[in-house]
Amino acid sequence: MIKTLKKQKEFDAVFSSGxxxxxxxxxKTHDLLAVYNKSSVSESxxxxxxxxxxxxxxxxxxxxxxxxxxxxxxxxxxRRMKEALNGVLKENxxxxxxxxxxxxxxxxSAKDINFLDLQTQILEVFExxxxxxxx
Numbered sequence: 001m002i003k004t005l006k007k008q009k010e011f012d013a014v015f016s017s018g019x020x021x022x023x024x025x026x027x028k029t030h031d032l033l034a035v036y037n038k039s040s041v042s043e044s045x046x047x048x049x050x051x052x053x054x055x056x057x058x059x060x061x062x063x064x065x066x067x068x069x070x071x072x073x074x075x076x077x078x079r080r081m082k083e084a085l086n087g088v089l090k091e092n093x094x095x096x097x098x099x100x101x102x103x104x105x106x107x108x109s110a111k112d113i114n115f116l117d118l119q120t121q122i123l124e125v126f127e128x129x130x131x132x133x134x135x
Contacts, residue, residue: 002089002096005060005103013037014060014101021128023121031110032118034125036102038133058101059085067108077106084118088126097129 005011018035061081063074081104089096104125110118 003058005058005101010058010101011060011062011103014058014103018103019132021125021132023124031107031113032121032125033105033107034102034129035105036097036100036129038097038100057096057099060101060103062103062105064105067106067111073111077111080115080118081106081122084115084122088119088122095123095126097126097133100129100133102129 005014014035014037016037018037021034021036023032061078063077065074067077068074085104102125104122113121
C-alpha cells in the first residue's frame with residue numbers, strides 16, 4: 001500500500017530536492033504537475049539524509065487557493081485525484097515508480113477535467129518519472 005504524505009516535514013523532504021514532471025495533455029497548458037523525489041521519505045517521515053531506514057513509496061496532494069477559494073472544492077479535487085490514482089493502481093500496481101515519493105499539484109484547468117482524462121494524465125506523469133529515474 002502506498003503511504004500518504006500528511007506532515008509538513010514529509011512534503012518538505014520531497015520539495016527540497018525534488019524534480020518536476022508535467023502531464024502534456026494539452027499543447028499550451030498542463031492540468032497536473034508532480035514533484036517527485038527518489039527515496040526521499042523514510043517510514044518515519046524523515047528524509048534519508050538523516051536516517052538510513054527503508055524507504056517507501058508515498059504520495060501527497062496539494063490544491064492551491066488559486067484553483068478554488070472554497071475548501072469544499074479543493075477537497076473535492078483532492079478526492080477525485082486520489083480516486084483516479086487508486087483506479088490506475090488497481091489495474092497495475094507496478095506502474096507506481098519504485099522508491100519514489102511524489103506530490104500531485106493540479107492547475108486551474110484541472111478543476112473541469114473529466115475523470116478518464118485525469119487518469120490518463122496520471123499515467124503520463126508515471127511514465128515521465130520512470131524515464132527520468134532510469135537516467
